[in-house]
Amino acid sequence: MNEMRLPSISSTESLLLDLLGHRERFGLELVESSGGTIKRGSVYVTLARMEAKGFLESRQEERTPGAIGLPRRLYRATPYGLKVRDAYRLLRDALALKPAEAQ
Amino acid sequence: MTFIERIDALSSRFLSERSYDLIVGPAIADLQHDAGDGQSPRSMRGSFPVLVAFAGAAYDEITADSGLWRIGALALIPAMYYAFLIVLILPEAGAFVTARSGLLALAIAIAAMSFAPVLVCCWPERRPRRPDTADA
Numbered sequence: 001m002n003e004m005r006l007p008s009i010s011s012t013e014s015l016l017l018d019l020l021g022h023r024e025r026f027g028l029e030l031v032e033s034s035g036g037t038i039k040r041g042s043v044y045v046t047l048a049r050m051e052a053k054g055f056l057e058s059r060q061e062e063r064t065p066g067a068i069g070l071p072r073r074l075y076r077a078t079p080y081g082l083k084v085r086d087a088y089r090l091l092r093d094a095l096a097l098k099p100a101e102a103q
Numbered sequence: 104m105t106f107i108e109r110i111d112a113l114s115s116r117f118l119s120e121r122s123y124d125l126i127v128g129p130a131i132a133d134l135q136h137d138a139g140d141g142q143s144p145r146s147m148r149g150s151f152p153v154l155v156a157f158a159g160a161a162y163d164e165i166t167a168d169s170g171l172w173r174i175g176a177l178a179l180i181p182a183m184y185y186a187f188l189i190v191l192i193l194p195e196a197g198a199f200v201t202a203r204s205g206l207l208a209l210a211i212a213i214a215a216m217s218f219a220p221v222l223v224c225c226w227p228e229r230r231p232r233r234p235d236t237a238d239a
Contacts, residue, residue, distance in 0.1 A: 039155070042156075044125070072136055
């Protein structure tokens with residue numbers, strides 16, 4: 001029998017999806033708005049893993065004439081990613097209830 | 104050779120195009136944007152996030168590609184060889200080897216001597232990246 005594999009989401013991934021919301025943002029913006037929770041070195045690894053899971057999508061910024069350096073990458077949460085985050089949040093809330101409250 | 108050129112060269116050898124595009128490239132781009140002039144960082148602190156991103160990308164490559172686990176198996180051969188030598192000289196080495204810090208130093212040296220040649224020789228070949236991402 002085939003078992004359905006449920007997607008997993010960490011607290012950092014959940015926070016990144018919160019910070020992204022429905023906007024498109026750069027990695028550095030996410031680090032700055034996290035207030036030190038997300039580190040600058042590890043954010044790109046986390047974002048790449050989230051993209052592989054389908055939680056977000058990314059594209060390179062459009063280059064303006066005279067721009068120097070590598071083009072930066074913009075990230076946007078997918079509807080699937082937001083749905084997984086919301087589902088896990090509901091699950092966490094439900095599991096946090098005491099037996100008496102759950103009835 | 105600047106810091107970014109070094110990271111670029113290392114990425115070409117050890118990382119896939121996907122890892123560079125999604126992990127190391129954005130880290131470099133944000134660093135250059137932060138510096139404001141598109142150049143290499145002038146301090147170790149500035150380059151640290153790129154080093155962490157490179158290490159994370161390399162770790163992802165190892166864990167994603169099961170074939171890379173053979174690197175660990177291959178590194179065991181020289182590690183056993185060096186460990187055996189240490190066991191042989193243990194009575195002669197005296198206080199250095201029996202001290203905890205001495206043992207740790209030896210373990211790190213054995214790991215470095217075992218993994219370094221295997222990593223350089225046996226890491227899978229990577230295709231050169233597209234010019235538009237490598238030279239931008």
